Amino acid sequence: MPEEQKININGNNLDIKQGQTILQVAMDNDIYIPYLCYYPNMKPYGACRACLVEVEVNGRKMTVASCTTPASDSMNVVSNNESVNDLRKGIVELLMSEHPHGCLTCHRTELCGPQDICQRHVAVTDRCTICPKNERCELKDTARFVELDMTIPLNYNRRDLPIHVDDPFYDRDYNLCIVCARCVRVCDEIRIDSALTLVSRSGVSLVGTSNGTSLLESGCEFCGACIDVCPTGALVERNYKWEKSDTEYSATCFNCSGGCDALVEVNKTDKLVRFKGDLSSPSTKGQLCFKGKFGYDYPNSTSRIKKSYFKDVFKLKPLNNKEAFESINSKLQSLKPEEIGIIGSPRASVEDNLGLLNLSKKINTDNVSTAYLNNINYFETLYRRNSYLASSDSIWNLEESDCNIVISSNTTEDNNLLSLPIKKASKESSKLIVIDSREIDLTRYASLWIKPAPGTESLVINTISKIIFDQSSEDKQNKIENLNNFKNFLWKFDPIKISNITKVSKEELFEAANIISNSSRSSFTFGQDNINSEQSENYVDSIINLASLTNNINGKGKGIYPTFNGIGTANFFQIFKDNKKNFSTTDDIIEKIMSKKIKALIFFGDGINPDEISSIPFESVTDNLETFIYANHLKNKFYDLADYVLPTKTYAEHESTTINIEGKIKKSPKMIKNVNDKLLSCIEICESIFDMKNIDIEILREQFIKNISDDGENIRKNELQHQLIFNDFTLDDDANNKLFYLPGRILNRPEEVEINKVEEMNKITTQMVLSIHPKDAEANNISNNSIITIKDENSDFELISKIVTNGQTEGFIRSTDYFGRMVTELESSDNPDFSSIVPRLNFKKVKISK
């Protein structure tokens, strides 16, 4: 242990943690040193020089930037004497010569109320009212701290630059930019997107995109991290731009299974006006994604369902809640228990799922599911092997991996925060293997991109295990428990044979094996995209076996990171499992509806995409129902089909408990003070339908948490066992003789993207094309550049598009869209709930017609 090091700042002897700079020590000890370019979690930059301090070491006095100078033993630091203050003031004066500062110099700054009309004491372009971050501005805090004089001695010059308002979600006003480069650095260092850059130099240097393109072309993922770090009003969210916060809450984002911490600003009129990354959260380190940053505000929507309805012949008629429940109850009472189905929301909290448990118990039906719980075996297998449903370690541990393996998971879009450590590691010296036949953002960072025929992922993984096993020493092999069985299991996975079935070349299989066995720390991030229920047991086993075989189960930079669709899905499974209550899959329930075994469906629609809930159009599902009870907060396609509509509360309208992807138990507060008393929570609905008065949800919740957690904050994670578990396997070369349509989506490919203005907004207008292997083209008699139609046999999917014959894998028809296009569609959509409309990239087995 190194000796304890102490630094003296302004007369206080303070402890130095390893690697800290002077500024960091000061911040830890609540000593304010102004700074504008430094930002927690990012590398120091040393540009703004506002953090200058006087340092005396061994009798030598210097003036240094405290953000870049490492704190060291016996340093004497003064951060607030006259000379330093004057120096800082000199620098802030320079800044103000280019930054509108009516907000500081107007004599009415103290007098004006928020609603007052500006009395025009300041030039129109410099008024406090032109800055969306007035009073939220770090520069203003700094200027006040240095006691800037009312008149600065330098020429003031307004830049008169046009404001960029033609890209989705945020406005960029570089008239207010101080070129601290925080936005450029967060995009580069933390998001690994480098969508922003510094342009030009000397006095004209500014922030922009390379070649001055729009954000749609620059590779922006619209995470809004640049907005959160901007110290001035240069970067702001367009929606609620001028809204001031009244209360700020620490809350959880419900938009994916990540369960990120966020700071939520609510204004005086109970509107949610801003989601910001929470720097104090060790799970997110201040980061959010496009869904969290911009897709939070559906509780504010004017198209909310505000009361109960009942369909009388063809029209929905309002009812009061009591009447609605009585009517629903009488309908359900007339049915047998097994004729009632329940589908829960993927956004469900622990409380909501406990409600579903009690309701299904009360009804005594096993026809209960949560919307995206189709791969029960995926959960079963994880649960069987781990006894918990979460990642084995913090997501930031992925940064330490020498090799990240990402399988069947479009991480950047679906569980965004996981992609950050993976991208960051790949930017350093770590390898990234992507096993996914779709082209997704992460494939751009991959050292090896393996494209197996959909459904053959586990074969690929088992074959990699076999190659690694064959190449390992006898000594090592002998240490494996169950060796003979394992050998017997593996012999099937002959690389040449598997290569034919999976369409992955033998060389790629060997390369993957080499990369993994040459890495001392590997992590496995995987999802269930394109994996069906029959395959998912083998799939999960194959991954954990590979991790176990290569000693990558526990430890720094190691581990397994399963992802789920929807934050409530995993805890639904766990709650029902813990209570030994049988449940079902959504697909099964829909099948039973189609065969008229289920006659009434209670459906919680929050966060569900009507087009993706089933392969059958939902209209035909509801046609087979006697009673369709729809509970949600938004009017969408389901609303029009419902017999009963129940108005629900959103995440902002009641307190709820969730479990994030790392297995941290979170409580998210009620944020809207005055909630419409007609709105119901899932529990209230569950209680009221069958008039269950005696459920004490708090006791149930505490019980559940006690079951899964020792400290009430983290779920219990047993040390994972090194185990090889496998089922016998019949190789199925079904993948051959099939055409797979594989949609992909990437952040950018500037050489292809065409931008046009539609209603003054940038839009990507590049025509999407399909690509097919020349041999498949020949077999289907397709010529290059022709227009074709592809159709799925089992669903109503149909796509008409131009096709080019440059595909690389036989049997694959690909198309790759751009993230930017999806984002502009999200922004212009009527539905403010993004996660219910983001189109997922599901493969299809298709036939071609001309």
Added chain:
Amino acid sequence: MTDNYKILQEKSQDYIKKIYDDKIVIKVQTGTSGQAVGADEILKSLKNKSNININILEVGSMGLMYLEPILVVVLPSKDKIFYAHVNESLANKIYDHYSNNKSILKENAFAYESNNNLDIDIPKISELPQFSKQLRIATRNFGEITPGDIFQYINSGGYQAVNKALFEMSPDNVVDEVKNSGLRGRGGAAFPTGLKWSFLAPSKAPVKYVLCNCEEGDPGAYNDKGILETDPHTLVEGLILNGYATNSNKSYVFIRQGHDIPIKAIERAIQESYDNGLLGNNILGSDFSFDMEVSLTGDSYVAGEETALMEAIEGKRSTPRFKPPFPAASGLWKKPTNINNVKTISYVPEIIKNGSDWFKSTGTEKSTGTAIVCLSGHINRPGMYEIPMGMTIEDVLEDIGGGSSSKTEIKMLQTGGPLGGVLGKEGFTTKIDFDEMAKAGAILGSGGIIVCDESVSVVDLIRNLVAFNQFESCGKCFPCRLGNTHMYDVLERLCNSSSKPNDLELLERIGKSMKIGSLCGHGQLGYNPISSSLKYFQNEINDSINNKLKPLEKMLTPTRTRPNNLE
């Protein structure tokens, strides 16, 4: 002497024999300065001629740039006749003359070199003060050999130092020798070179870099590129020694893109060194391996700052990093790195060959060796000269430079680049020496000396210097990005006779912010031109503050002051 080196020497002797024995050799000085006045055309024209008794040799500039294009005829007797201001027809005439005659052609001849006194009425080169007062160490081969030609370089004693170091000295010996020589960095900061090397040498890191900085963006300085384009092997040799001394195996020579002549020369030198076992694995059969590469950049003055240069080599925006960590701990690609200026490195071969005591015997106590100065502006003999440290500025201006080129006297000098200082007449008695120059308010820096006569207004000169600094700021740290703009604004007012009463205090306030506040030397030294001018030209500056001078002409230097939405 090792066998490997002996073989190289023998090869080079044969090579030289073929060129010189019983032949007349005409050397055409085709450096950048020569080519600017047509030397390349002359060379082309002469090469088309076909007298087997005359060899044409392309050589670099000898530094007397005011006389270029220079052509030197080396007779079989080894006597040399120097011709100045040669044009194509004169060159052809010279060629034809020596094809047929044994007499000496006098037209445009300005000097000769011979062991005997030739019977012609031109001086011996050693009688010219601009030549005789020089002491050529780093520039010893200037005007003599073909740039990048390894055998000509070896024949004049090249790579002896590498041979000596690799087989007779330990790396520590080399560091000690450089330390003992008192050699200080010629890039501007004058940091002791040996001491710098000793920071890197002990590091056990598997990858270490030695870099050579030839960014050289100072207006009025051209000696780095001069060395590179005239005698690049001396740099290659110096860098090998630097690498050996510090146990580093890789080196980058960083040059500003677009300087094609020096770039080609150093690339040729590196290639020929590789071809002859002086770079690459096991140099001259020793255990020491060393690689060298040229790295180019876009044009940015700040890329010459050591850490910005590393960013540029890494392919990033060339903006300075903060220090610490210092390059010796974490430099290029976060690996321990040493970086020196071209001139600094070019002294090393001679120091190793002749010993540090020999080097120390020249110059002053604290500034040993020589300085390579570049004279330009209102001076009679602009050019590049290597002079012993300790010579006074007066002597340099008069004896070497030949005094003012106009009817008026020399009023002031601008030394050490635009971040250096302005020196008035009272300062001309200053010795050329790092510390003396600094005391006088100027810096020796890169060695550029721009001479101004009475016609130049000091305010105009400062305005130009600040405009340059403003234009070339990288824009990273706030004091430099904004401070230069505002200093330029004020100076523009001064030049337009529209100054405000407290403009001088304002300059001082901005200057202070920049000096203490800036991230790198560019901002920290940005106030220097003003502070040094105030020392010598207080009255003139006061007059312009009081708007007593008539408005000056509009400045032609470009600026990049503000990101305004103006075309």
